[in-house]
Amino acid sequence: MLLQGVACRMLAAAPEAFVARIGGDEFTLIITTGEQPAAAEAVAKRLLAAFIDDFVIDGKSIQIGLSIGGAVYPADGTDAKTLMANADAALYQAKAAPQMSLMFFQPEMGFQLQERHNLQLDLRQAIARGELLLHYQPQFHIAGEVIGFEALARWHSPTRGLVPPSTFIPIAEECGLIIPLGEWALREACREAATWAEPLAIAVNVSPIQFHHGDLPGLVHTILLETGLAPARLELEITEGVLINDFSRAVSILRRLKSLGVQIALDDFGTGYSSLSYLHAFAFDKIKIDRAFISDLEHNHHSMAIVRAVIGLGHSLEIPILAEGVETEYQHGFLVTAGCDQIQGYLAGRPFPIERYAELVNGPPPASERHSELPLEQTGRPMAARG
Ligand code: C2E
Ligand code: MG
Ligand code: MG
Secondary structure, eight states: OHHHHHHHHHHHHOTTSEEEEEETTEEEEEOOSSSTTHHHHHHHHHHHHHTSSOEEETTEEEOOOOEEEEOOTTTTOSSHHHHHHHHHHHHHHHHHSSSSEEEEOOHHHHHHHHHHHHHHHHHHHHHHHTOEEEEEEEEEETTSOEEEEEEEEEEEETTTEEEOHHHHHHHHHHHTTHHHHHHHHHHHHHHHHTTOSSOOEEEEEOOHHHHHSSOHHHHHHHHHHHHTOOGGGEEEEEOTHHHHSOHHHHHHHHHHHHHTTOEEEEEEETSSOOOHHHHHHSOOSEEEEOHHHHHTTTTOHHHHHHHHHHHHHHHHHTOOEEEOOOOSHHHHHHHHHHTOOEEOSTTTOOOBOGGGGHHHHHOOOOGGGOOOOSOGGGTTHHHHHHO
């Protein structure tokens, strides 16, 4: 019914166009009359205006977004295939915009699309060739004691160098590679943590796509058995993205995960929908305040108020609050005063290969083996000693 409603609005807004639905939620319009690109732009603007109001289906209001990508004959292609591909490249850019938007094809978009495609091919091989690795960032009790580590994926590509997760995770999500990648990260982090002398926690990020794919609780259960890691030491970090589309299914998966004995943390809190109903529907074991609010503390009174309010909320709900991205003594001091429970950030320890944190995970070496090859501030020990 929603698709029918969408089609009706499109036809009404673009009577001069040929309109077709070409896939799930994708439509194509062909506009052959008038001067281009002005004519196409005029239609696109009418379309955007037509989608501002909610759709009402079965008495329920539904708001949907609209992104439009355009390509113009003959400048952007002289055959249907090229025109469609270039309109698609423009659509991809339009989708990246936060609001409903319109983009026309530009030649550099073609290169970007090609680059994305190449990156996908490389990433597929990277997993097989073992070019992925995990870095570990310590998490501390505000008083200084180490609690555990967050495992963060890195891609060491022989041709591209060290590719950051902000580049390859979204691409892996787009093409489904996040499934093997996420499974690898989970298994590798659990395997590593099971070797530590100290029973510290290990936090692993779970992408919304991985969360809703297959049987995540079953996979977690298998990996725990395989690696021998105590379930209570594993913490899965999810974002609100997991809860948006199919809330009741998501909550049921979360409950099944919880019943395995693992912990569930809500990552990047404050940047998404931050709906309080999520906190009401499921008992999270930790809330991580997004780095954006922490980095703003020095300059922004609103961020101060928000951070204080989230800490207060956590305390009332008896959920520990961790502040992400703590970089300065000022931020640390503010968080101590505000009663924040835990911190993670460059101030206390950067993400590094686990060898750099050997003393935290295995305790101090015997006196005879002690050597000081690393400056103290890189090992995370200063925070551990801060007490
Ligand atoms: P995240 O889960 O919120 O991880 C925290 C990010 O903040 C990490 O970025 C970390 O290096 C960075 N960070 C920590 N402390 C500081 C600080 O004091 N200052 C600054 N500027 N940054 C700090 P990273 O490693 O680049 O990872 C980015 C994101 O990629 C992660 O955000 C997570 O969403 C995703 N990611 C990483 N590894 C995985 C993975 O194995 N699976 C999935 N699904 N996502 C992953
Ligand atoms: Mg995380
Ligand atoms: Mg985060």
